[in-house]
Amino acid sequence: MCCAFGLAAQQISYEAWLDSVERENFIAREILLDELLFHQKGSGITPGANGSQASPTDQFLHGLSGMHMMRRGSFANEPVLRGLNSDRYIISVDGMRIFGACTDKMDPVSSYIETNNLRSMDVGFGAEDSNQGISTGGNVNFKLKKPVFNADQPVMASLGGRFSSVSGGFDQLADINYSQGKLAFRASGVHRKAGNYTDGNRQEVRFSQYEKVNYAVSLAYRIGKDQMLMVDFLGDHAWDVGYPALPMDVAYAKANVVGLTYILPEFGKLTNSEVKVYHNFIDHAMDDTRRDSVAMHMDMPGQTRTSGAYLSAQIAAGKGSIRMKSDVFTNFSHAEMTMYANEPGGAPMYMLTWPDVQRQVGGTGLEYTQEGKNGSVRVGMRGEYSGTKIKSDAGERQLSVFGKTGLQNRARWLGSFHASYDRKASESSILIFKAAYGERLPSVSEQFGYYLFNRMDGYDYLGDPDLKKEKNLHLEAAYRTDNGAIRWKGAAFFYYFNDYIMGRYHPEWQAMTPGARGIKMYENTPTALMTGGEMDFDMDLTQNAVLFVAAKYVFGQDYSGMPLPQMPPLKLNVALDMSIAGIQVLPEWEGATAQRRISSRFNEPVTPSYQVVNIRLSRTFRKDPLRYTFSTGVENVTQTVYREHIDISDILRPGRNFYLTVNIKW
Amino acid sequence: MKSLRWAYALVGVACLGVSCTEQEAPKPLFETELSEITSATDGATTITLYADEPFFVGFNQVTAKIENANGELLSGEALVTPLMDMMTMRHACPMEFPNGFQFVDGRFEFNAVFVMPSGDMGNWSLTFAVNGDTLAVPVTVVQPARARLASFVSTQDQTSKYFVALIDPGAPQVGENVMEIGVFKKQTMMDWPAVEDLTIAMQPWMPSMDHGSPNNVDPVHQAAGHYLGKVNFTMTGEWQLRLSISESGLLIGEPLFDIIL
Known part of the structure; x- marks a missing residue:
């Protein structure tokens, strides 16, 4: 928040801005996208993750520390935090809670964000952060780009394009910033269109095409010396999106997000105060009309609507300071399925897959930070009340099939607590110890989902309205060092879950979806444990060459000692970032070990190891007032045939890809 | 609802002859909840039949209103015999009298399970024996769109x-x-x-x-x-x-x- 203000209120130096970010870094890792921070050393971003603004968000997220991307096709990959999927972590945009509207998770919230309107993101793991809400898996907050007040250059603009050979994809993007007096304005737009890509076997992956536009408008108005009123609008519209890993595609996915923010850097004893109200609406429709053979045609539309508000501020307290945030939101989820019998004249088959679920949540979090000479202490807690009920009589009747009811309000109190202690181990290194406890509500699918087919294990899933909260006890130790030429940081975590929510097979019930193996109902399994870690290392080899090495690994075990499904194996990224005659040359190597710890309950296949090599070149020319950046490269140079373990189904990742991006900045 | 009514009818049977202390739910007026299906009179007695819907092949709950020539509601004892007259042969169908054969205030309830529709094959009638008087009420039975x-x-x-x-x-x-x-x-x-x-x-x-x-x-x-x-x-x-x-x-x-x- 302080950063948003810092950027907007005046043109403070990026360095100072960075410093303010750095202080928060160990709290929730803020990852900045601005090209000024391209290959930021010690950031935990593998260089390939950066690319240019023309790269899709997924490609950027793919390289982040502790994050993997679950693929269902080439569009809208689902971020996975230390092996935990989006049911378990909180995802928000500028602090606004948003929920995807697809029961099959075809539209993770990250799919509605584009890199050219994304300024930075906060990533918190496990239960360590209490500011976004309570969860067991962590949180991701995408921060949108804000209008910049710049008296020296009232108009700033950029244009870009990207071509990818592997899918014949062609993207165009543009943005403009205008400021005058107390008013600043920013608009950006992206259009992306891709055909089917080819995999490492040179086989066309059918139904992997997509097309989308994304548009964002922000308006900032300065009030008085330092206060500011800001309106943000974000729209995203994708259509004709193929999901080769799934039995259905998407006819359209639309998001409309609007937020109104008031920023008061100084208000009595409060600092960095921010008040926000917001609303968003997501409209999504699955489609199978293009598939060659479907057992029967189905329509599966879904919608979510979320409205909320929050108030956040900071106050000095003793030797430290307290950050507080109070927030409320209400979220409505509706999804339905209509199947059409093959016999003409047959009655359509209709069910509510999300039976009009209304969830209301209000909470307050406090976090105390005190910095000393040899380290710092941070302690936080959050309490949250939530009420969930279904608003549809038809949905209520569906539940009666399982002897359940949903019309009454299901109220839950949630609490979280976290503490961390940073200790200077030497002049250039610190040791960090964390302990945290978090809880989460079942997701709408886990609580009220109705015959949701999961392509991964082939079962239809049913929610259980009476699920208990899932709890996570999170312990972590981390180490960071920066001695000038060598920087590395490592973290090892341990999660111990109680009432871990997982589907259990019910052989006595029959599958609904044609071809499904059976029915699983979500239930609270007694325990689960996960452990693993991340390591990011970079080193200046010469003045013009930096070596990056990053590793991440997750181990998960369920209550019965069996492996948890979809656990990413050890993954390594190595990159050498060189500057040769003004050209940035960046060879990259990515590899993962085989995953043999598989969950037989989820019918997981063993995934073989793989290695992929990319080569990237980039060059920037300045010709005042313009700056041109040309980037080109080859991804998957060796035509490796591979998939990552967490990918849904056996669809392979893309084969060799030549790309070219152009950016012109004014 | 129907099953509740059936259960209620059984309780009613159990209560017959003994002092039933339980408050009886008020019975609906003939016209308010039910539709009039048909009516017949022999001059002395008039019988009007009510049901949820026109008689169909299947289980029909029927309420009869039994009046005398002056329009006064009768009480007493009644029996209903169904008959399908197919010229060459005749047959009946399953009948139920969940409240027995006594009736008061002109209201007599029974269930008829018609086993075939009226039509060219033959016609149904319900013959009432009320307090010694006999009256045949012709009825039409339809085949429902969905077999019941x-x-x-x-x-x-x-x-x-x-x-x-x-x-x-x-x-x-x-x-x-x-x-x-x-x-x-x-x-x-x-x-x-x-x-x-x-x-x-x-x-x-x-x-x-x-x-x-x-x-x-x-x-x-x-x-x-x-x-x-x-x-x-x-x-x-x-x-x-x-x-x-x-x-x-x-x-x-x-x-x-x-x-x-």
């Missing part, structure tokens, strides 16, 4: 003919439904007794998708050939209610009902 009565011949003896009336769900809904069937046997042309000793397995089935639904309760005999269970429909569409009926441990028939919701 199934019949089968025992696969064991190859001769006994059984009739299964689907009483509930009358208006099936997605979710849990009370399921009630009545099973009767054609003993002779005029004798159609209830069958009380059957074991019935029930499976709702969606033929177009080839799946059933979970957590159903097989119908179990309650009284007078009525079997009560629970059936779940997980979605709208075309369903079948598949029954497997056994007598003395041997499967005698597998009737089914088509259900659209």
